[in-house]
Amino acid sequence: MKLSYYPGCSLHGTALDYDQSVQRVCRQVGVELVEIPDWNCCGASSAHMTDHEIGMRLPMRNLVIAQELGNDILVPCAACFQRLKAADIELRRRPEYWDVKSYSPEMKIIHIATFLAQEQILGRIGASTKRALGGLPVACYYGCLSLRNPKITGAEKWEMPENLEKVSAALGARPVRWSHRTECCSGSLTMARPDIAEKLVGDIVAAARRGGASAMVTDCPMCQANVESRQDPAGEEEAIPVFYITELIEAAFNGDYSRRQQGQHLVTASVLADLFAGDSLHKED
Amino acid sequence: MADTNISPDERNVKLLAKLQERGIDVGACYQCGRCSAGCPIGDHFDLSVMEVVRLAAYGQEERLVKSHAIWLCAACETCATRCPNDIEIAALMDVLRELALRKEIAPAEPRVPLFHHSFLGSIRRWGRVYEIGMIGSYKMKSGDLTGDMRLGLKMFMKKKLKLRPHAIADKTQIREIFSGKGKEYDR
Ligand code: SF4
Ligand code: SF4
DSSP: OEEEEOOHHHHTTTTHHHHHHHHHHHHHTTOEEEEOTTOOOOOHHHHHHHOHHHHHHHHHHHHHHHHHHOSOEEEOOHHHHHHHHHHHHHHHHOGGGGTOSOOOOSOOEEEHHHHHTSHHHHHHHHHHOSSOOTTOEEEEEOOSTTTSSHHHHOOSOSSSOOHHHHHHHHTTOEEOOOSOTTOOOOTTHHHHOHHHHHHHHHHHHHHHHHTTOSEEEESOHHHHHHHHHTSOGGGGGGOOOEEEHHHHHHHHHHTOOOHHHHHTSSSOOOHHHHHHHHHHHHHHO | OTTOOOOOSSOOHHHHHHHHHTTOOGGGOOOOOHHHHHOTTGGGOSSOHHHHHHHHHTTOHHHHHTOSHHHHOOOOOHHHHHOTTOOOHHHHHHHHHHHHHHTTOOOSSTHHHHHHHHHHHHHHHHSSOOHHHHHHHHHHHHOOOSTTHHHHHHHHHTTOSOSSOOOOSOHHHHHHHHTTTTGGGOO
16 A cells, blocks of 8 residues: 655654654555655644635645645644645635646545554554553543544544544553543644643643543644643653554554653653563563 | 624624635524633633624624734634534634734734744745744744743753754745735735
């Protein structure tokens, strides 16, 4: 299977480790990724929030390039996914308005969790799992943009999504039931109003704890960064780490979660390593 | 709902025409309050989401472009997703922000548009976002030099911030987009 790949700016910046884990997991399950040549920023929320034309034309440029490659596009970032989908719908509706001669490709735009939760891919993930995650209680966290607005994202279950739960369960983790799976992390407001970001993230983290989770799992780089960085700075001991879903998969593939990988997190992220260490102690006695 | 008749004395018909053209049917609102109930940031708004929708239906542009609400909205799309009348509320917020900027209305939350400006400046220059440059530019513009210092340092130490920008090859197209391609036909 061959897919076009749109990493987006986060994955080439603060979320570089997400990019690398996506690429390694895809290789392992036999999916070839071809990066869209010379891709540009999708404009994220800043563009569409302040300038409709720029907010549409930036992602459209990527789609026009991807149209040449023809394959479906895999997008790991929820924000990029939503912007590309919005541009795709608008471009199909009236390409000439956007100065594109014709645009009606077969290609689909697929967000990472939807891709991973397909039966065929889940099967391959199961086959490559070396060490199941021993019932690790995880809170699957979706945030906003891979789901809403469903008219744009095409999400089938936007209030009660289940893709991350499916993947986590396939790895042997135990997805907990909790309340804030699709709540907003404050998105780009985090820079200008960190006070609001801390409030929203505080509520999310408290809910995940109430659900009994010892880690969170997400498929959005902005959610990951906001939830790790905006947790109560004083209570760092009890901070809850947020793993990318592909990190969780890799840990199960390798039966290992290295110190180097832990170091990529802004809070203590030893729970996977502890789990594996506990396992091996168990086996020895 | 074209037959809904909401007609206060003074209303901005241009705003209403613009909303209609973008498919944002504010006249369909029956004030059920679902949008306000689900808004994650509503506690911090000066106008609730349903008030924003109703004021828009009244054509009361001035109140709206001066509000905190339009700048505090995070574009999470919860309101529009849950509106029983399919009103594109998040898109309405987009239109109001763009209007406020074009009219150079002093923003009630000045740091928010400064952030967007820095973010877009980075794309305009490189074709992609270069985080250190973008954050630096925002800090200079907003004067918020000390905020998040600890966090920034931590990210730096963890090598999460790239030291050099990556410029895309075809910058002509990006320049065209930012120089207002298509806008010549837009009112
Ligand atoms: S949810 Fe829709 S109909 Fe209900 S108050 Fe909000 S805008 Fe009006
Ligand atoms: S899109 Fe804006 S107004 Fe609507 S629910 Fe989200 S934050 Fe509130």
